[in-house]
Amino acid sequence: EPEVTQTPSHQVTQMGQEVILRCVPISNHLYFYWYRQILGQKVEFLVSFYNNEISEKSEIFDDQFSVERPDGSNFTLKIRSTKLEDSAMYFCASSVDRGSRYEQYFGPGTRLTVT
């Protein structure tokens, strides 16, 4: 069964450093998302991406964040200058199309630890 994959599974970085989290969505999916989950808390929407542009972003997704689809398969989240509060699990998700009737499939996540 096709699945969303993410790398790395765990990233440790120092405050102020740039990190890039990578995702490979399911191959025939057109809509991509990033969510994050601080330990023990709920899942929070960051951004959605469709047709090579951001479709929607949350208040969390400030200028320190960016997303890119550098080729036909990868979808990346970049955090330019990490802060301690960026420590969280970051989930990539994809859906076959946009709209409420399409389920979003989540990847296994990247645990980001900022020290």
Added chain:
Amino acid sequence: QQPVQSPQAVILREGEDAVINCSSSKALYSVHWYRQKHGEAPVFLMILLKGGEQKGHEKISASFNEKKQQSSLYLTASQLSYSGTYFCGTERKETSGSRLTFGEGTQLTVNP
């Protein structure tokens, strides 16, 4: 505005039933239910769309009452594998970035 889930936690014995509720103060277009086990990604269970529909998935089913702006997830004859945190994710607009706003979650523990 995030949906409110209740209860926050529930403990069951294997074979017992549970109901998890998800309500919103704003009109909803859809409700998505996920289950997350500790340290793992959320796993999709089902979507309910505007229209008062009900869905079933083995012994897990759900309903969506758009007038009351709430959804309920029903787990019958619970199994040990049902343990985890259940999240509802809601969407308010029919066509949008498909942004899901998740509730705080309901932690379900099924004991033998």
